[in-house]
Amino acid sequence: MTxxxxxxxxxxxxxxxxSPNSTGRRKxxxxxxxxxxxxxxxxxxxxxxxxxxxxxxxxxxxxKCERMCEYAIGKWKVIAFGQxxxxxxxxxxxxxxxxxxxxxxxxxxxxxxxxxxxxCIICLGLMTWGEYxxxxxxxxxxxxxxxxxxxxESSGDVNAQASSQKKPFSFFGLIPLRTSLxxxxxxxxxxxxxxxxxxxAYRYTTITSVVLFDALAIHSSMVVSRCFFKRRYxxxxxxxxxxxxxxxxxxxxxxxxxxxxxxxxxxGSDNPQQQLIQEEYPQKVAGDSLAIFGGILxxxxxxxxxxxxxxSSVTEYLGCFAFFASIITFTQAMIFERAxxxxxxSQSASETCAENEGDSLFLLFAFAGMVKYxxxxxxxxxxxxxxxxxxxxxxxxxAVGFSVFGEGISPPPTFYVALVVTLSGVxxxxxxxxxxxxxxxxxxxxxxVTVQEMAGRDGLHLSEVDEHIIT
Numbered sequence: 001m002t003x004x005x006x007x008x009x010x011x012x013x014x015x016x017x018x019s020p021n022s023t024g025r026r027k028x029x030x031x032x033x034x035x036x037x038x039x040x041x042x043x044x045x046x047x048x049x050x051x052x053x054x055x056x057x058x059x060x061x062x063x064k065c066e067r068m069c070e071y072a073i074g075k076w077k078v079i080a081f082g083q084x085x086x087x088x089x090x091x092x093x094x095x096x097x098x099x100x101x102x103x104x105x106x107x108x109x110x111x112x113x114x115x116x117x118x119x120c121i122i123c124l125g126l127m128t129w130g131e132y133x134x135x136x137x138x139x140x141x142x143x144x145x146x147x148x149x150x151x152x153e154s155s156g157d158v159n160a161q162a163s164s165q166k167k168p169f170s171f172f173g174l175i176p177l178r179t180s181l182x183x184x185x186x187x188x189x190x191x192x193x194x195x196x197x198x199x200x201a202y203r204y205t206t207i208t209s210v211v212l213f214d215a216l217a218i219h220s221s222m223v224v225s226r227c228f229f230k231r232r233y234x235x236x237x238x239x240x241x242x243x244x245x246x247x248x249x250x251x252x253x254x255x256x257x258x259x260x261x262x263x264x265x266x267x268g269s270d271n272p273q274q275q276l277i278q279e280e281y282p283q284k285v286a287g288d289s290l291a292i293f294g295g296i297l298x299x300x301x302x303x304x305x306x307x308x309x310x311x312s313s314v315t316e317y318l319g320c321f322a323f324f325a326s327i328i329t330f331t332q333a334m335i336f337e338r339a340x341x342x343x344x345x346s347q348s349a350s351e352t353c354a355e356n357e358g359d360s361l362f363l364l365f366a367f368a369g370m371v372k373y374x375x376x377x378x379x380x381x382x383x384x385x386x387x388x389x390x391x392x393x394x395x396x397x398x399a400v401g402f403s404v405f406g407e408g409i410s411p412p413p414t415f416y417v418a419l420v421v422t423l424s425g426v427x428x429x430x431x432x433x434x435x436x437x438x439x440x441x442x443x444x445x446x447x448x449v450t451v452q453e454m455a456g457r458d459g460l461h462l463s464e465v466d467e468h469i470i471t
Contacts, residue, residue, distance in 0.1 A: 205287025
């Protein structure tokens, strides 16, 4: 005689609360049919807890060690990737400085156009090919076949996936997008003028000062993240930012005193390095101010880019962002920089700039800019804007090397003090818990509450739910 399951028992209650032919909702992963045992239910022992399988202690330690090694390797890969981007940031700064000083070329908007336009053409071309190419038609046919299936559960999965991948916006009705064009236009305006102020700063101050003041992007990205995206920053974060600020104030104070004293300060001085700096950068405070504005705008742009690239894709972000950036830079370059552009491409060789050196430097700048922006998009997709700007601070070391070997100028000892103080602030910041981890903990807590509700609804004890679902 076959025993009939008791509806009052916990092990069989789920069979009566969920059936295969329920309403339009999908079956709960915690429920099962009446002829199968529940996948998460176990026979309780005398202690009222599920029986545990003994695990070798050495095997448990090995598994934990492997997880820690994988986590460390993944973290160091991100850090190493950030240092590669910091190197390219210093390369673009070095090339721009040589173009300004040696070849007497300073056209910030045209310089940005040199790599924004190729990025726009390449990325929009890839998006168009993906939308109208052969692969899109085959994918659409496969989707239609799946939608016509008689399996209701598979159809529900496909519809859920299609809704999650739905692109509610479009590129002027031609290419579907996941983010609105208005957001890309705002990012383009902020980023273009951040780059404009930064490139213009190379005309008035040194590479080292420009790269150091770009660290203000950390402060602005933190403010935007906290106010608009509810990131949590601890005392350690604030202390690290404060120490970085002290380092930057130290450096700008030295530049202010040098600019205030003027060349008269060095009359009769035996220090040729200081005389060279004053001759080539007579308005360092103006350059420092431009670099500060550029750093603040960079932080705002990077935070908006982080949110956008995670909601869409790197190709979509670069294509649409570069489209608006190309329009802005082309318009302003044709209005304000036509004379500089004509003079640069028509000038003959000079004492400081060889005949083909200017063209080579310009092409190198365009290539470095493309690599930097593609790398920035990939980095922001796997990390956050604040950590991105922290990684860029290590570009100061590369900038010092380019300054010594490229310009023949050694930074004063105060710069090294400011650099050490700034990097100390970076270390303090990184020792604090990441605000992204805090947000993940909130998601974890919400998941635990949801699992508890599901367990109570299906008549299960919480101890009967797998630990990996809760965590």
